[in-house]
Amino acid sequence: MSETVSGTQTAKRLSIFPLAGALLFPRMHLPLHLFEPRYRALISDAMARDRLIGMIQPKPPTTEAEAERPQLFDMGCVGKIAHVEAMDDGRYNIVLEGLARFRTVRELDVTTPFRQIEAMLEDVHDDQPLAGIQRADLERESRRFAEAQGFAVDWEAVGRLDDEALVNGIAQIAPFDAAAKQALLEAPNLVMRADLIVQLMRFFGRHDGEERVTLQ
Numbered sequence: 001m002s003e004t005v006s007g008t009q010t011a012k013r014l015s016i017f018p019l020a021g022a023l024l025f026p027r028m029h030l031p032l033h034l035f036e037p038r039y040r041a042l043i044s045d046a047m048a049r050d051r052l053i054g055m056i057q058p059k060p061p062t063t064e065a066e067a068e069r070p071q072l073f074d075m076g077c078v079g080k081i082a083h084v085e086a087m088d089d090g091r092y093n094i095v096l097e098g099l100a101r102f103r104t105v106r107e108l109d110v111t112t113p114f115r116q117i118e119a120m121l122e123d124v125h126d127d128q129p130l131a132g133i134q135r136a137d138l139e140r141e142s143r144r145f146a147e148a149q150g151f152a153v154d155w156e157a158v159g160r161l162d163d164e165a166l167v168n169g170i171a172q173i174a175p176f177d178a179a180a181k182q183a184l185l186e187a188p189n190l191v192m193r194a195d196l197i198v199q200l201m202r203f204f205g206r207h208d209g210e211e212r213v214t215l216q
């Protein structure tokens with residue numbers, strides 16, 4: 001994708017889409033609906049170049065100025081536009097395919113309506129499988145959590161997922177707050193991410209369903 005800086009990381013200029021609660025992982029897919037003019041411009045630009053977009057979460061704003069231009073978490077994931085549907089009114093429906101996590105080096109001073117960063121892309125493939133007891137614990141806790149939240153789930157289909165698709169799929173769709181979601185994205189490997197998901201589900205389950213998990 002760009003110049004290799006080391007054996008495990010690559011430098012890249014990225015146009016970014018900051019969106020709270022939206023996680024993307026390598027080899028996973030994320031559907032998005034874009035309607036704001038700046039992000040419609042982002043899609044047009046990406047389609048004309050390399051089809052790449054950096055998904056990253058904004059931090060919760062602490063001032064009125066930050067509400068307009070929030071600070072960003074350090075880590076995100078770059079995705080390639082695998083499918084795009086341009087609507088008559090200028091909106092887009094797209095599907096991003098995750099390629100690699102990245103860590104922000106600096107935000108760039110640009111004239112585009114969308115923000116851009118310089119980032120270091122990771123070249124890490126975590127294919128360590130879950131232990132059988134950990135997989136069973138994750139599936140059991142997911143069932144309990146889904147039932148408590150009233151989610152309808154095809155558990156037979158879930159059981160056919162490989163470990164990576166199961167763990168990262170739960171991390172993407174679970175209704176945790178931004179800090180908790182970010183911790184899942186930044187977990188060093190699949191085993192640690194699965195453990196954190198179970199902890200968050202258990203913590204969330206102690207609440208009345210009206211709150212969101214807050215990870216300090």
